Amino acid sequence: MQTSKPVTKPTKQRKMLFQAPDHIRHKHFAASLSPELRASHRVKALPVRSGDTIRIMRGDHKGFEGKVTRIDKGKYRIYVEGLTREKVDGTTIFVPIHPSKVMITNLNLEDKWRKQILERKRKTHEIIEAVTEKPRPKEVETKEALEEKASKTKPKRRKKKVTKKPAEKKVEEKPKKRKRAKKARKKETGETRKEEKPKAKKTTARRKTTTKTKGGK
Numbered sequence: 001m002q003t004s005k006p007v008t009k010p011t012k013q014r015k016m017l018f019q020a021p022d023h024i025r026h027k028h029f030a031a032s033l034s035p036e037l038r039a040s041h042r043v044k045a046l047p048v049r050s051g052d053t054i055r056i057m058r059g060d061h062k063g064f065e066g067k068v069t070r071i072d073k074g075k076y077r078i079y080v081e082g083l084t085r086e087k088v089d090g091t092t093i094f095v096p097i098h099p100s101k102v103m104i105t106n107l108n109l110e111d112k113w114r115k116q117i118l119e120r121k122r123k124t125h126e127i128i129e130a131v132t133e134k135p136r137p138k139e140v141e142t143k144e145a146l147e148e149k150a151s152k153t154k155p156k157r158r159k160k161k162v163t164k165k166p167a168e169k170k171v172e173e174k175p176k177k178r179k180r181a182k183k184a185r186k187k188e189t190g191e192t193r194k195e196e197k198p199k200a201k202k203t204t205a206r207r208k209t210t211t212k213t214k215g216g217k
Helices: 010-018 022-027 035-041 112-133 137-153 178-196
Strands: 030-033 045-047 053-056 065-072 077-086 092-097 102-106
Touching: 030 035, 035 102, 035 112, 053 077, 065 092
Parallel strands: 030 102
Antiparallel strands: 030 045, 053 065, 053 102, 065 077, 077 092
């Protein structure tokens, strides 16, 4: 499936806004509901329609409250009853207001389709709240079961008090005299060897010497 990238260029954003089809333009007329309507219908915002009473929240006419007489979808403006101004030639005209600066205080529920939309949104909101508030039943059971098993099978172990042993006094050992021990070992080995095999004296063979005589005698 091909994913659409968000448009960041201002010229393209304006083009998308002013060349939008009618069903998307209707969504751009959404305005927030008053706290009383929000509590009763469980809805945060709805598109403004003619017949709704609104209160202006921002701008030069802040705090003005009146009924919507006309909606201009081409220019994204609404016109409120009683909110007018005089032109230079003396004629009075309605002041156009953007729907984002408005809060709906009373809804026009003559249309049955609008009632159905409100009921559908209220039900979905209640379902979402119920899911978020209540944890899953499986998770609760597993947690309780684990806690019970842990309490039954594994009793709490008490930590044993560690008693420190008294430090043993180190006895200073005198260094052994190695030279004397080596000499004694040598004596012992020599005596044992003599006892086992007495050594025979080696005889050196003398050479027979011939006496030389004068004149070959």
